[in-house]
Amino acid sequence: MPYDDQAPVLQFCGVDKSYPLGNRARRRTVLKDVSQDFAPGRMYAVVGPSGSGKTTLLSLAGGLDAPSAGTVRFRGRDLDRIGLDTFRRRHAATVFQSFNLIGYLTAARNVTSAMEITGVRRRGRKDRADELLGLLGIAAEDRHRRIQELSGGQQQRVAIARALACEVDILFADEPTGNLDQDTADDIVDILRKVAHDDGKCVVVVTHSAKVAAASDEVLHLKRGRLSRR
Ligand SMILES: Nc1ncnc2c1ncn2[C@@H]1O[C@H](COP(=O)(O)OP(=O)(O)OP(=O)(O)O)[C@@H](O)[C@H]1O
Numbered sequence: 001m002p003y004d005d006q007a008p009v010l011q012f013c014g015v016d017k018s019y020p021l022g023n024r025a026r027r028r029t030v031l032k033d034v035s036q037d038f039a040p041g042r043m044y045a046v047v048g049p050s051g052s053g054k055t056t057l058l059s060l061a062g063g064l065d066a067p068s069a070g071t072v073r074f075r076g077r078d079l080d081r082i083g084l085d086t087f088r089r090r091h092a093a094t095v096f097q098s099f100n101l102i103g104y105l106t107a108a109r110n111v112t113s114a115m116e117i118t119g120v121r122r123r124g125r126k127d128r129a130d131e132l133l134g135l136l137g138i139a140a141e142d143r144h145r146r147i148q149e150l151s152g153g154q155q156q157r158v159a160i161a162r163a164l165a166c167e168v169d170i171l172f173a174d175e176p177t178g179n180l181d182q183d184t185a186d187d188i189v190d191i192l193r194k195v196a197h198d199d200g201k202c203v204v205v206v207t208h209s210a211k212v213a214a215a216s217d218e219v220l221h222l223k224r225g226r227l228s229r230r
Pocket residue numbers: 019020030048049050051052053054055056057
């Protein structure tokens with residue numbers, strides 16, 4: 001079945017997620033009957049108390065795990081049918097709180113290696129990495145320094161450049177401003193908004209920050225496994 005360009009870029013349809021409790025047959029239900037459409041060109045914030053299932057939701061949306069019931073769809077196709085690996089490689093990128101960069105490689109090399117892994121842009125990878133890092137405010141002299149020599153804010157910018165280099169439709173970010181000072185956090189939020197509004201990507205951010213939520217186009221609240229727009 002081909003992708004349906006009219007369908008939401010991402011869609012949760014009656015999704016439940018439960019985890020086994022210890023070695024018993026009982027399970028803990030974390031998400032209950034979650035249904036939500038996500039559109040391109042918009043930034044969504046997922047908020048809720050600790051343990052409410054935000055990261056779980058992100059891992060299902062990003063194809064890192066599968067629902068216990070219901071479906072997650074990309075442009076009308078069930079992720080299960082697309083294959084979680086294929087979905088992750090071609091359509092979605094996640095920026096983790098820990099950045100998940102390779103510390104001993106340079107900023108530029110982290111970006112080009114993502115392009116190699118996902119198979120995008122056989123030509124001009126170095127130029128594209130340079131361009132993206134420049135757009136994200138990494139100075140020319142810092143682009144060839146190792147990640148471990150860069151500040152937390154710089155690393156977060158490189159992590160976003162790395163995700164954008166994969167040329168995917170959806171960008172997920174788990175607490176993207178969690179470890180940053182307020183000015184740097186504000187810059188990162190501006191960048192994510194631009195990625196949604198100027199580049200037309202669907203951006204989904206898990207956050208505890210009221211400021212990040214206020215900067216988003218839509219705020220989704222998770223409470224006891226239920227998602228609401230309130
Ligand atoms: N792999 C797993 N196996 C078992 N239980 C899990 C697993 N992942 C998450 N959980 C449980 O699911 C619940 C929701 O966890 P999750 O990390 O999604 O919450 P969260 O809202 O992101 O929390 P926080 O804001 O503290 O990061 C928690 O009770 C957690 O213990």
